[in-house]
Amino acid sequence: KTKKTSVSYRYRRIARVIKKVRLVDAKGRKTKRTLKAGTTWKTFARKKINGKWYYRLGTQKQWVRASDVKILKK
Numbered sequence: 884k885t886k887k888t889s890v891s892y893r894y895r896r897i898a899r900v901i902k903k904v905r906l907v908d909a910k911g912r913k914t915k916r917t918l919k920a921g922t923t924w925k926t927f928a929r930k931k932i933n934g935k936w937y938y939r940l941g942t943q944k945q946w947v948r949a950s951d952v953k954i955l956k957k
Contacts, residue, residue, distance in 0.1 A: 894929040898938055898952040907932065909943040918947065923955065 899921065906916045911932040918924070928939040929949070936949035 894926055894938070896926045896938070896954050897923055897956040898926050898940075898947070898954055899923045900947070900952055902951060904947055904951045906940070906944070907937070907946050907948075909939075909946060914944055916945070924952075926954075 900918045900923075902920050904918050906914045906918065908914055909930070909932070924940045924947075926938040926940060930937055930939065930946070932946065937946040938949060938952060939946050
């Protein structure tokens with residue numbers, strides 16, 4: 884049985900990183916990649932991982948927590 888997740892795939896926004904953060908993969912596991920505060924990124928999807936909202940910045944290994952970024956453009 885496949886578990887359904889709430890993913891919004893056409894979620895095109897510009898996000899600015901508020902503080903230095905470490906990216907996670909689609910399952911919520913930390914990756915080696917970090918992002919500097921003040922940098923801006925395009926988001927491509929939004930998803931709940933472990934009860935918290937995340938934005939996808941690239942591949943399935945590049946998710947950032949929504950509380951660590953500020954959405955600039957809709």
